[in-house]
Amino acid sequence: MSLPQVDLRIILPEITVAIALAVVMLWATFLPPERQRLMRWVSEIGLLLALIQVFVVPGGAAFGGMYIRDSLTKSLHIIVMLTAILAVWLSGAYVERTRLETGEYYALFLSAALGALLMAASADLLLLFLGLETLSIPLYVLAAIARRDLRSQEAGMKYFLLGAFSTVFFLYGLALIFGAVGSTSLATLAAQAGTGSPLLLAGVGLLTVGLAFKAAVVPFHAWAPDVYEGAPLPVAAYMSVIAKVGAFAAMLRVFVLALPGGVVPWGAALAVLSVMTMVLGNVAALLQSNLKRLLAYSSIAHAGFMLTGIIAANRAGTSAVVFYLLVYAIMTLGAFGVLLGLARRGQEADDISDLTGLAWRSPALAGAMTLFMVSLAGLPPTAGFLAKLYVFSAVLDAGYVAVVIIAVLTSVVSAYYYLRVAYTMFIGQPSPEVEFVGGRWVGAAIAVTAAGVLLLGIIPAPVTQYIERVADALK
Amino acid sequence: MLTILIFLPAAGAVIVALLDRGRDPLLRWTGLGASLSSFVVSLLTFALFVPGESRMQFVDRAAWVPSLGFSYHLGIDGISLPLVMLTTVMMPLALLSSWSSVTERVKEFTISLLLLETGLLGTFLSVDLVLFYVFWEAVLVPMYFVIGLWGGPRRTYAAIKFILYTMTGSALMLVAIITLYLQSGAQLGIRTFDLLRLRELQVPMPLEAWLFAAFAVAFAIKVPVWPLHTWLPDAHVEAPTAGSVILAAVLLKMGTYGFLRFLLPLFPSATAQFAPVLSVLAIIGIIYGGIVSWAQRDVKRLVAMSSVSHLGFVTLGAFALTVEGLQGSLLQMVNHGISTGGLFLLVGILYDRTHSRMLDDYGGVAALMPRFAAVALIIVLSSMALPGTNGFIGELLILLGAFRRNPAYAAVAVGGVVLSAIYLLWMYQRVMHGPVRVKAPAALVEITRRELLTLVPLIVLIFAIGVYPRFLLSRSEASVRALLQHVSERAVDSPFTIATPEIRWREFLGDPGIDHSRR
Numbered sequence: 006m007s008l009p010q011v012d013l014r015i016i017l018p019e020i021t022v023a024i025a026l027a028v029v030m031l032w033a034t035f036l037p038p039e040r041q042r043l044m045r046w047v048s049e050i051g052l053l054l055a056l057i058q059v060f061v062v063p064g065g066a067a068f069g070g071m072y073i074r075d076s077l078t079k080s081l082h083i084i085v086m087l088t089a090i091l092a093v094w095l096s097g098a099y100v101e102r103t104r105l106e107t108g109e110y111y112a113l114f115l116s117a118a119l120g121a122l123l124m125a126a127s128a129d130l131l132l133l134f135l136g137l138e139t140l141s142i143p144l145y146v147l148a149a150i151a152r153r154d155l156r157s158q159e160a161g162m163k164y165f166l167l168g169a170f171s172t173v174f175f176l177y178g179l180a181l182i183f184g185a186v187g188s189t190s191l192a193t194l195a196a197q198a199g200t201g202s203p204l205l206l207a208g209v210g211l212l213t214v215g216l217a218f219k220a221a222v223v224p225f226h227a228w229a230p231d232v233y234e235g236a237p238l239p240v241a242a243y244m245s246v247i248a249k250v251g252a253f254a255a256m257l258r259v260f261v262l263a264l265p266g267g268v269v270p271w272g273a274a275l276a277v278l279s280v281m282t283m284v285l286g287n288v289a290a291l292l293q294s295n296l297k298r299l300l301a302y303s304s305i306a307h308a309g310f311m312l313t314g315i316i317a318a319n320r321a322g323t324s325a326v327v328f329y330l331l332v333y334a335i336m337t338l339g340a341f342g343v344l345l346g347l348a349r350r351g352q353e354a355d356d357i358s359d360l361t362g363l364a365w366r367s368p369a370l371a372g373a374m375t376l377f378m379v380s381l382a383g384l385p386p387t388a389g390f391l392a393k394l395y396v397f398s399a400v401l402d403a404g405y406v407a408v409v410i411i412a413v414l415t416s417v418v419s420a421y422y423y424l425r426v427a428y429t430m431f432i433g434q435p436s437p438e439v440e441f442v443g444g445r446w447v448g449a450a451i452a453v454t455a456a457g458v459l460l461l462g463i464i465p466a467p468v469t470q471y472i473e474r475v476a477d478a479l480k
Numbered sequence: 481m482l483t484i485l486i487f488l489p490a491a492g493a494v495i496v497a498l499l500d501r502g503r504d505p506l507l508r509w510t511g512l513g514a515s516l517s518s519f520v521v522s523l524l525t526f527a528l529f530v531p532g533e534s535r536m537q538f539v540d541r542a543a544w545v546p547s548l549g550f551s552y553h554l555g556i557d558g559i560s561l562p563l564v565m566l567t568t569v570m571m572p573l574a575l576l577s578s579w580s581s582v583t584e585r586v587k588e589f590t591i592s593l594l595l596l597e598t599g600l601l602g603t604f605l606s607v608d609l610v611l612f613y614v615f616w617e618a619v620l621v622p623m624y625f626v627i628g629l630w631g632g633p634r635r636t637y638a639a640i641k642f643i644l645y646t647m648t649g650s651a652l653m654l655v656a657i658i659t660l661y662l663q664s665g666a667q668l669g670i671r672t673f674d675l676l677r678l679r680e681l682q683v684p685m686p687l688e689a690w691l692f693a694a695f696a697v698a699f700a701i702k703v704p705v706w707p708l709h710t711w712l713p714d715a716h717v718e719a720p721t722a723g724s725v726i727l728a729a730v731l732l733k734m735g736t737y738g739f740l741r742f743l744l745p746l747f748p749s750a751t752a753q754f755a756p757v758l759s760v761l762a763i764i765g766i767i768y769g770g771i772v773s774w775a776q777r778d779v780k781r782l783v784a785m786s787s788v789s790h791l792g793f794v795t796l797g798a799f800a801l802t803v804e805g806l807q808g809s810l811l812q813m814v815n816h817g818i819s820t821g822g823l824f825l826l827v828g829i830l831y832d833r834t835h836s837r838m839l840d841d842y843g844g845v846a847a848l849m850p851r852f853a854a855v856a857l858i859i860v861l862s863s864m865a866l867p868g869t870n871g872f873i874g875e876l877l878i879l880l881g882a883f884r885r886n887p888a889y890a891a892v893a894v895g896g897v898v899l900s901a902i903y904l905l906w907m908y909q910r911v912m913h914g915p916v917r918v919k920a921p922a923a924l925v926e927i928t929r930r931e932l933l934t935l936v937p938l939i940v941l942i943f944a945i946g947v948y949p950r951f952l953l954s955r956s957e958a959s960v961r962a963l964l965q966h967v968s969e970r971a972v973d974s975p976f977t978i979a980t981p982e983i984r985w986r987e988f989l990g991d992p993g994i995d996h997s998r999r
Contacts, residue, residue, distance in 0.1 A: 364588070368501075379621055385614035394610070395548065398658040409658075413651035420647055421640065424624060428636070431588070431629050466545045473547055 015067045015074050018055040018082060019122050025051025026115040033108020041107035045097050048111045049090065052118070056086035070190060071129035077262075077478040080327050080471070081125035081254045088246045088334045089118040091450050095338065095345050096239040098444040105150055105237065113143035113150070114243065121247050125254040130179045130189040130212075133255055137175065137219065140251045141168050144244050148236040160235025167228045168218070175215025181208030191263040198264050209271060212259060220252035220308045221301075223282040230293075233301035238353050241297055242341030245304045246334045249311070253330055256315050261323055262478060275316045276408050282309030283415040290422050296344060297355045299422060300337065303381060306419060307333050313408055314396040320476035321399035325392075327472050332380070332392040332461060339454030340377040343370055346443030346451065354439050357426060362435035370441075371430040373455040380458045382423040383416045388461035395469075481525060482554040483540050485564070486601045488518040489571070493594035496587060504586045508579060511590035515571040515597060522568040529561055531955045534962035536607060536676070544611070549661060549672045553608040558959030559740050560604045562810055562952055563733055566817045567604065569941070570729045571597045573934045574722040577825055580930075581721055581832050582630055589630060592622040593722060600730050604737060609657045609673040612742075616734065617650060623723070623731065631718040638718035645711040649698035656694035659687070660746070679745045679966065692750035695743050696758070702735030705758070705795055706765035709788045716784035717837075721828025724780070728787050729821035733813045736791065739798045740806065744963060748971040755799040759882070762799065763892050765792035770899030774906070779830070780837045782907055783823045786863070789896055790816045796893055797878035801967065805881020806960045807953055812874030814952065815862070815945065819871055822859035822938045826852075829931050830911075833923045839910050843917035848924040853912045855927070855935050862942040864904050865897060870945035 013020065028051075029044045036043065059082045064074045093114070100110050120140025127133040145168060149161020183189050185205035186197040198205070218225040233241045260271055286306030293299040311333070314326035347354040347363075347370075354360075364371035380389035393416060397409050443451075461468060492514020496507055529537060536555025544550040556564060575593055582589050599622065602615030620643055628639030660678055665671035667681055683691060701708045712732075716724050744751050769789030776782035794816065797809030829852065830845070831837055846853035858869075865871035875897060883890035918924055927935075945952065 384621060385617045390614070390617070394654070394658070397655070398548070398661060401655065401658050402662050406655075409655055410652070413655055414648065417644060417647045417651050421644060424621075424640075424643065428625075428628055428639075431585075431625065464544075466543070466547075469545055469547060 011067050012065065014062060015065050016072060016126075017062045018058045018086075019119060019126075021051055021055040021058060022115055022119045022122060025055075026112055026119060029108060029115060030112040033112070036108070038104075038107065042097075042101055044108050044111040045093060045100075048115055049093050051115065052086055052090050052093065056083065056090070059083055059086065066128065068132075070192065071132045072126050073128035074126055075478045076474040077257065077323070077327070078126040080475045081250065081330075082122055084250055084327070084331050084334055085118055085121045085125065085247065087331075088243070088250065088338065089114070091338045091454065092239060092243040092246070094446040094450040095242055095342050097446050098442065099237065099239050099345055102442065103151065103237065110147070110150060113147050116143040117147070117243070117247055121251040121254070124251040127255070127258060128191050130182065130191065130194075130259075133258065134175065134179060136251065137215075137255070138172065140248065141172065141219065144240075144248060147240045148232055148244065150240065151237050154235075154237075156235035157237060158235075160232045163235075164228055164232045171215050171218030171225065174211045174218075178208045178211030178213075178215060181205070181211065184208070191258060195263040195265075209259075209264065210274075213271065213274070216252050216255050216259070217278060219248050220256070220312070221249075221305045222278050222308050222312060223285045223305065226282070226286070226305045226308075229305055230298045230301040233304075234295060234297045234355075238297070238341060238345050238355070241300075242338055242345070245300065245341075246337055249304065249308060249333065250330055253311055253315070253326055256312075257323060257326060260315055261318050265318055265479070272316050272318065275312060276405055279309045279312035279316060280408060280411050282306065282312060283412055287415040287418045290419065293422070294357050295355055296357055296360075296426070297353075299357070299426070300340060303419070303423075304337065306415065307381075310393060310396060310412060310416070313400045313405070313412055316405060316408070317396075317399040317403040319399060319403055320479055321402060322396070323476050323479060324469070324473045325395040325399045327475050328395055328465075328469060329392040331468070331472070332388040332458075335454045335457040335461070336377050336380045336387075336389055339373065339451060339458065340381065342443075342447055342451040342454060343374040343377070345447050346370055346441060347439055348442040349436070349439050357429055359436065359439050360426065360430045361433040363430040363439075366435045367441065370451070373451050374430060375427040376455050376458055378423040378427040380462070382420040384420065386459070386462045388458045388465070391462055391465050481521065481538050481540075482556060482605050485518060485521045485525065485568075486554070486598055486605060488521060489514050489594040489597040489601070492517075493591045493598075496590050496594065499587070501587050504583075507586050507590050508575070511594055512572055512575050514594055515568070515575055518597065518601070519568040519572060522564055525556065526561065526565055529556070529955055531558075532958050534558070534958040539607075544608075549664075549670070549674075550610045551608050551672075551674055552611060553674055554605045554611075555607045556605055558956035559810060559963070560737070561955055562814045563604045563730075563737055564601060566733065566814050567597065567600045567730050569937065570725060570817060570821055573821070573825070573937065574725045576930060576934045577725065577828055578720065578722040581828060585629065589626070589722075592626050593726070596622040596626070596726060600726075600734070603734055607675050609660070609675060609678065609742075611673075612675075613650070613654060613657060617647075619731065619734070620646060623727070626723040627715055627719045630720040630723065633718075634714065635718045638714040641711050642715040645708075646701055649701035649708075652694040653698035656691040659691060663687075675742070675745075681746070682970070682972075683747070685749065688747050688750045689753070692743065692747040692754060695738070695746070696754070699735040699738035699743060700758075700761075702738070703732055703791050703795060704735070704788065705761050706768055706788065706792070707761075709765070709769075712788065713781050713784045716787070716824075717778065717780045721824060721831070724784075724824040724828070725821045728784070728824055729817035732787060732791055733817065736794045736798060736809065736813055739795070740810070740963065744798075744801075744967050748967040748969075751799075751801070751967060752971040755801055756886075758799045759796055759885070759889055762792045762795035763889060765789065766796070766893050766896035767899065770896050770903065774899065774903040776903075777839050778837050779839055779842075779907065779911070780824070780827050782839075782903065783820060783827060786823075786900065786903065787816070787820055789900060790820065790863075792896065793875055793878050793893065796882050796889065800878070800881040800885040800889070801964065802881040802884045803957075803960060803964060804877045804884065806964065807956060808874050808877025808879075808881055810956050810960065811945070811949060811952060812871075812878060815870040815874045818938050818941050818945075819859055819863040822935060823863060825934055825938075826856050826859060829927055833925070834918060834920065839907065841917070841919065842911040843914045844912070845918065845924060846912035847916060848918070848921055849926050851932075852927045855932070855939065856912065857908065858939050858942060859935070860904050860908050862946070864901050868943070868946050870942050870949070872946060873949045
């Protein structure tokens with residue numbers, strides 16, 4: 006058996022991340038726990054190198070057309086790398102403080118990033134599946150990595166059981182699609198989509214379930230609040246972004262690129278899902294008093310907003326989803342970063358009341374959190390507003406007026422709970438039990454994300470111009 | 481120039497943010513300095529403004545996000561000029577008024593007010609719809625904090641109600657803005673958010689009515705037009721004095737300004753069709769607001785409800801679609817800012833001394849604070865529109881304009897003038913005259929020089945506009961005429977034509993008039 010000729014330069018970023026992953030896994034085995042903090046730097050350097058490579062590596066297809074590096078891949082890869090790099094900054098101090106298994110933590114962490122990279126670049130359902138699993142399995146383990154914390158164990162178990170279940174759906178869908186069109190390649194799927202056989206429809210439907218689970222789209226969202234609440238904070242931060250990036254990359258590849266037009270009527274179905282997601286996510290978030298749960302519902306709600314960009318299925322919609330992913334990554338990591346900067350008696354300070362009076366003790370931290378909340382609520386002059394404007398104009402262009410009206414009204418609802426968090430920081434007396442534990446790197450991550458939220462909100466042109474090239478991936 | 485005007489307060493806010501928390505006087509002076517320098521720039525704009533020109537002046541234009549059709553496009557014309565001046569005049573006074581009443585978190589308070597000023601000025605100066613929307617919404621967050629952090633006992637509720645109410649309206653407006661943008665692609669060949677281009681659109685009718693409704697609701701909530709006014713009493717009553725002043729004097733004008741700047745030119749046909757509906761709502765507001773004010777026992781609430789009545793006049797004038805109506809409407813926006821802003825300052829001064837807002841707790845204040853009573857009388861009379869004060873000119877023009885459109889409108893609306901005389905004089909009498917019923921008369925010391933300083937500029941303006949309104953009217957006239965011209969040319973199938981009749985008020989006011997070459 007001989008392997009086909011592959012231009013390995015095309016997959017250089019993935020190779021770099023994989024090497025970093027191997028190094029971390031093997032090296033950490035030989036290091037005593039107190040010296041494993043070195044792994045943080047190995048991961049950091051690996052990710053940075055991979056990020057640089059994304060900009061220089063040539064585009065093209067590899068592995069017999071299973072892997073594709075086009076403008077969409079590039080933009081998504083940049084988002085994945087940025088997320089991972091920022092999440093490493095957020096993780097460092099926490100992992101050392103709570104004595105998690107450092108080597109394993111970073112190995113799993115990089116593995117999830119690798120999965121997201123593969124998903125973003127897949128031109129074949131099989132590679133998509135591989136990426137999905139490479140992304141998901143490490144996340145199950147990461148959710149449960151705090152071995153002495155029952156909540157974390159429970160979160161990992163729940164996430165694993167439900168996640169495995171949803172993967173089965175995905176796999177079944179893949180099999181049905183293979184049965185319908187005789188290939189797992191997305192290009193073939195696009196060419197054969199016109200047949201509209203029931204087998205194909207069923208396959209696409211099951212595939213949607215699998216992806217909707219990863220993106221936490223209602224009604225496949227139930228795991229998210231429990232898992233976020235139980236998982237260690239930096240894991241929740243990382244998971245909430247990286248899983249979304251992977252899932253929406255896959256949705257863009259499958260729905261917008263491979264199944265455009267009305268051949269398979271997924272538009273209306275996804276429109277229903279997105280409306281349900283926006284309404285439920287935003288309304289349920291109103292009732293939360295735990296910040297991790299609140300951010301979980303917020304991430305569900307944002308999944309709904311992004312999903313509207315998928316149903317637009319036009320050039321603007323595609324760039325809008327990518328831009329939204331970038332903005333979502335930055336503001337969510339920022340908000341989690343503020344939580345990571347605090348602790349209540351050594352525990353995570355994850356209750357809204359823990360933020361009481363924060364503004365008088367640390368104006369900078371409170372100011373940053375206010376900025377993230379304003380951005381998450383989609384108010385100008387922040388990036389969150391532009392992301393929404395961008396998505397909504399694409400969706401209106403596609404003619405989904407009702408969806409947009411529901412979307413804007415639910416984002417008004419979201420202002421209530423986001424601003425309540427901001428408000429809490431400015432009233433009352435700070436609790437002496439809450440202390441600052443962030444350290445330099447968490448501070449740096451908050452500063453970078455806060456600057457990003459403002460800059461993308463005020464001068465987005467350079468970034469949107471770059472991202473608009475992703476539409477070239479559409480034929 | 482306009483860019484400097486808008487971002488001077490924001491720059492001030494940044495400086496304040498960098499200063500030490502404890503140094504209150506320095507923080508206050510920096511804030512005041514920033515808003516005063518903005519005022520100086522606006523004076524310069526006012527002086528250099530060419531009165532007879534109807535187009536945008538001092539245009540600042542730059543690409544923002546070209547691929548999405550946003551542009552950074554600022555400009556000032558006769559419609560925005562008075563409101564910009566109003567903002568820059570009121571903001572230093574509001575800051576000054578808070579020197580004794582806000583003693584906690586001075587730093588955050590100053591930052592909030594300065595950011596608010598940037599948002600307000602940006603709203604009035606934006607010519608691009610996205611830019612406008614950004615500023616429009618950016619006003620909400622600082623105001624939310626001003627009400628929610630420095631407000632009265634029910635401040636949390638009031639702040640949330642304020643923000644949810646206005647955000648709901650503006651969310652739908654955002655959908656309408658995007659729809660216009662998409663329409664522009666089909667009709668103009670280029671997708672743009674630029675107001676000057678979008679004015680040329682001819683939106684097909686059922687759609688135009690929907691878009692009109694979305695914009696109208698957003699603006700009507702802000703004004704507020706009856707029956708969308710219910711957020712207003714809570715927000716005004718709970719806000720700190722400076723917050724109420726800015727809310728009443730400037731924030732509400734964002735809505736009426738929106739009518740003139742966006743609603744009329746963008747949707748001329750729908751405007752012609754729905755003007756009677758809005759006029760009737762405005763008249764209901766005038767009468768309703770008057771009656772409800774009459775029934776109030778809380779001074780601050782009374783003043784707040786009187787805003788509903790007074791802004792009814794402004795709305796009525798805007799939808800009369802006559803030169804007098806529009807000019808009066810514009811002038812009355814400024815007048816209401818001055819007089820109601822002044823009333824809130826007065827209430828604030830009393831509240832600082834007694835910590836009560838109930839009418840029953842007052843009486844005989846004139847005996848204890850004679851200078852205060854004299855100043856208050858002038859402001860009350862201005863709010864009542866007594867001849868010689870600014871309010872008279874504004875209401876007269878509006879009633880004239882409304883009369884030309886439909887005599888019945890004017891006939892009913894005049895009732896509002898009578899009502900305002902009743903509740904304002906009644907309030908004045910109960911607070912100022914009669915036996916001294918204040919619980920702690922010793923607390924009622926005469927107003928300080930600083931407090932007087934916040935009121936004197938208003939009194940000067942009251943008489944200046946009352947006697948010589950032309951310095952404002954002549955600057956706005958060309959733009960108002962051009963606006964009406966635009967509406968009457970572009971309105972199709974309107975049930976009535978939009979006339980620009982002879983301007984008798986000009987002769988009436990003894991004004992020779994500038995040369996106005998009309999087509």
